Amino acid sequence: MRTYNATVHKKRSSYHWGKPILGLFCLGFLVVPPFHLAAQAIQEIPSTGPEESLHEEQAAPATTPEAVPGTAPAATVSAVPETVPTSIPEQGLFTEFFLPPAREGMGAESWYYEAKRLEQADQGGAPSQEKQALLDHMYSLAFHFGEKTAAIEAGKTLLQRSLSRTGYHGTKNLALQWLEYFGPDWEVYRILISRALESADYPQALEAVAAMRRLLPATAKARAAELSFYEFSARAGLGEQDWVPAALAYLDAATLDSWGAKLLRLAAAAGSLEPETRELCLMRANFQAKEYGQAAAQALAAARRLHQADAKRFLISEAGRAFASSGMRTEGIAFFLDYFDIAPQETKMPGTSPVDVPEAVLLSLRASGAREQLWVAAYYLARLWQIAEQEREAAILFLGLTESAPSPGDADGALWYWLDITMRRIAQGDAEELGAGRSLEFGALVEISRRWRNASGFDDIIDDFLRRLLREKSWSDVYSLFVLLDDRLSASMRTRLMYLSGRLLEEGMAATGSGVDEARAIAGQQYASILADKDAEEYYRTMSAWRLGQEPPFLASMPALYDKNQNTELSPAFPRPAMVLQAGYNPSEALTAAGPGFQTALSLIRNYLNYGLDEMASAVALRYLGSLDSSLLASLAFELSAEGQHNAALRLARDAIYRGAGQRYPELYGLMYPKAWNDMVAKGATIPGIPEALAYGIIRSESVFDPKAVSYAGAVGLAQLMPATAAETARGLKMNSYSLTDPQDNLTIGMTYYSYMLDRFGKKPMRAMFAYNAGPGRMTIWNKESGELSDDILLETLHLTQPRQYAKNIVQASLAYGKIHYGIDALSMLDYLVEAKPLAPKATGTPPGQVAVIPAAEPSSAGETIPLRGHTQ
Template identity: 25%
Template sequence: MRNFRLLKLLISFVLFAFAVGFSGCNESGFDSLRRLYGEDANYYIGLRKKAEGEEKAARQLFLRCLKKGSYYAVLRSAEELVQFGTIQERLSACEKLLAKYGDEDAILIALGAYENAGEYSKILALTESIDMTSCKNDIARIRLGALFKRNNRQFEDEAYAWYTSRPMTLSMNRLYQETVTESLLSAKSKIINFRIDVYNANYNSAYERFSEIRETVIKNGTLPLTAQIVSDMGKACLYGSSSYIKNAKIFTEIAAKEKSDKDIIYNAYFYAGRLYDKADSDYAAAESCFVRAMNTAQSGIRYDNALWYLLNGSLRTSVDTAMGLFKTYRENIDNPSYFDDFFELIVPLLLSQSRWSDFKKVYEAVDGYASDVSVGRFAYLYGRLVQEGLIASAAPRDEAENAFRRVLSLNCDTYYKALAAVKLGLDDEAAKDVIRRTGINKNFIKDEEVERLLLGYALFGLPEKIYPQWLSFTSNGKSISVSCAAALSGFLNKGASGTDEYYAQSLRIIAKAAASADVPLDEDAWKLLYPRNYAKEVSASCEAFGIDEAVLYALIRTESFFSNNIISAAGARGLTQLMDLTADEIAIRLKRSDYDLLDPATNIEFGAYYLAYLTKRLGDSALTAFFAYNAGIGRVRRWINNSHLELGRHAASDLFLETIPYSETRDYGRKLISASAMYASLYYDTPVPAVVKKITNR
């Protein structure tokens, strides 16, 4: 697997085999892969046999892998074996798995089979020594379900320990639906009911229980108070009541009385701060509570969370207050990226108040403490304001250039790097190098066994398995190398038909790897990250409506990530995410009486027409057309007028973007400019500076 060229060759063979009818291959066609994968090959070939309806042959192959395969192939073979065969055969597979591996992954597979077979005694025996406060949630759920079925007296005590020791999950909610009911009146059941209400956002109902819960765990001490109960009490008060000050005092009392549990103290001060902040009448009290929460935080994420709320609340006082607090506490920040949205808020505030010189103060305060994304934004804007003469400088040209060069030294948004490259007058090769330079994750840890499993799905022609398994691993903290991600992404992209989700899956896999890359991306990886899917349809629509292909590809990538059947929560449909009302108007203009927005060709044609129409209506400005595509032409015209009031003759497109009141639309514009530059650079031999200047009318 270490020879990436061999891997690409093998995947090319698999794709060719698909084209000529791979499904008819017999086992002899897998000889080279058997040599590569050894006993693990039985798992993959078994999957193919199962798909072909040969369950007996598949079962034999899974059993062979279970006996001699490597860890992940054994686990996955066991998962398959417990799905078919007689009950005894399924249980036998579990015993063999547990004999080989006794970890939680193996235990969970066995428990699932025992649960389906109604083998509650086996479940209880296998989980007897499990710690309910730290085991996998599904292990806890299955054990508790078995206790409930057996009417075991331990059920309530163990369920209570599980429900009150950690954050609520889908597994907890599922168990609740199956076991705990509203009619149970014990103190423990009432607290579980309370937590379920908060989990399901039934805050009014939860707040109705608040006094009783407080009586139980605080006043009478019938049951011990936990950090999770305090957290849910805080949410109930925040969203289920308007008595913010009164309830804030309750939480400060909880914090003051607690002597040992720092998580309880943190949550109590944190929610007291949230409540004082929401009351918007006692900022000093809110600040005091957040600072105390930070002082007791047991993890970096908790410290950052309290500081984030402190900084955001302080913005209502002034930007100066917020930045003063940031400078006070910046040394202890754990994850600078956590504060990117906070700094995003500051930019339009300063611009709307014509506080040009404050950009230098903020830039100096964040450099070295905020994320590269935030530092890059302020460096670029500081340089631009110096350029425009809005910030006084003894050597404005040098000052601006230094700021732009600082942007290029950071792993910040491609948008700001591209604009800085233009401002510095870099040639095309230098600009191309700048926008393709990504940060390298120095803490990357490669898991060769995980990558071996995932790559096997591609090599054995099992595309449907890749994305779900990749998602499971990455959701649990596993990192995938760029070379592995590129192989998986390339396989899915080449095998996609345009009517399935493989295009979108391909893009998500390579995008995740690129965001935390272990090595620089090569040309092939960049093209997977910015693919030209639906090339025929895009080319035809661009020719029909006079749009650059790079721009239309950028629009599709930004809107849908090439998922052709996606429907947003607002109802926008398909690759270019058009609303039905907009599509109806387009259909009339294109004289279409019948259309389907989930048909890729139709959706691309309608999206291209609409973008061309907006561009023409907005003075041939692609950038303002992008904004209008996202937020509506009426809003964009108002924003343009407002920017002229705020910036006067300095209302250039890059500064105009920063004055837009919606962060979503600001980010949308940045993404489209970046993606357009990438596509133009990768496929159309168009210089990056030329693309940026054309889109921004500079």
């Protein structure tokens, strides 16, 4: 095995390493193993994510495993030589490449970083074959002759490139060399095994699987299904069948991941299974893959097995969900009626009441002693009736099932469907019956609230009802809803209803029957209660503090980095952690405790930054979120921020703050809310005429300062612009060419578009936020429905969760920016954001450079009058 220590480094003099040979490298003469470049298309294999650590477990020296039949001893990949060679055997090769010179103080590892830089420069284009060959050559140099840290990464890069550029033997030889040099590694073994299986080299695949289990036992245990799939695939390729029973164990697994599903497909293809067992395997595999139509068809084919008394609950459940999701309602209803010996046509017999069948199902269930399999079958029968719009039958069955449910969660599931059907049927009544209907709705909610176990499971039904009350302008009913359900609500829904009903009372829109002053007194008490609840959603604590004229609690720990007297950011006057990437850094106890893996990572980060590979440096640093001493996280955050890697710095700073580093290093808050690209943001904010704090709040909430961010919907860049919207806005700006990943272009277009939304919706910042996120068409409808509602009340009427949360995030971020960087009073900022009042910047009341501390709010006593902003008492 190749060893990297001081002794072996000295022995590398056998390569005649030094300036003369560097000159030869640059002229194109080199001693290096040949690298094959024949292209060959292969299937894509899974790759490890950036969160995996740089090194797998360090295995103890292992003995050579037993040879797999048909494998020559030389093919062994897991054996560790008893003696360490003093050098790697030289192989001659004439090369025609002209290489960039290695940097001062660096050896062959320099070409790994240079190659990465060349690849980065080619992003968006396809490098020529000559360029590809040069890159292969540079990575090969770094792999064979560079220092360990870069050699590890260069070898892995070569392996990934070999998947599309070499044949199987090229990849195999490279993987074997990597493992010989550096020891066991999950990612390298996986590439080797996948290529071996693709190339029908089954003995090699089996040998590598055995090595992984022996040398990486903890990882092998955590990924047992994946390893079993590799092993059983190889054994199947060799014509063996004795692995099938082990694969069938996954048929009884309550939860099935993608590897378990692959194992069941493999077993189904073996040809030795009973037909119904095969169909069950395929049902589970297709259900896991969301191929619901196929899964439902296979459930029908395996009906005899699924109807047996000992059928597993999760198998019946997966069959039911497959029928429900595939649209096979009729077949599904018949399938589940068979559990109770009831034919489908019995539900439609002339002169038969439609309630007879649900009652017959419930009687059969009771007679069985509420056997769990039958309960699950009845539950999915009711679910399919509901989908088929047989809601009366479904409601009767769901309500009956609550009495015999196997668990509280099952009971809540049946209650939820009963309540959903009931609320919709009442809401569909005639308008003249609205009064009676409203009483029925409240009655159903109150009754079910006494029976549910997990209130949060019913939040969506209450949310739908709440928004309907707001659309109907039934303000007093909103307050009644809060009073009737109160402590039976989930904590999050209770906080939301408490704030909203308080606002309606404060504005005189809802009545308590005791006059305006009493209503406002109740509102004040509700705000104080929210403010005192440290577990309440922070947005509602912020809004409650605003109504009470207090600083929002989440701002209390944040420093003011802005000097209002100088109208500028304070010069750095806070303590900072030692910079771990700087030359001369004296290793701390924290660094020593982090282990050699992190010190190796620091070397990578340092070199990536030196070569302008900032994003790669950030990716390595982010692997350590949640696992390092907070001072080390803080140090990395400051250093990456200085390199312009604001997204990574923000995430590291946030982690460090949450783990207690904020008090020691207050400037971390300035990294968690960074003033990134300030000249561009300042210029962009002038377009809509908004405070920079709001512009930064939008950017942070949209992209978290990742200029290359792309959302699931296709929005791009710092301001998350949809390409069509950006193109239309750019035409208006006469921008003939632009790039949405360029901060300047993205911010110019994004702030211009926000200015359009401001102009269109009455210069109201929150309404412009809703329009920016959900589109001006939707906002136009919401505008007409809402009239002159205050925007914090309007937010609660929106039927889409995303724009509601989006606006909440921007409000919180804008307040943080206002305090940290701009000296803007939080109450003034909220007046501007919510009510579009002119913003009057003023001091936060906290001396610059100090951390503000406000006393926690205390719940008010009953009947106490609490003054509210904008109202005389």
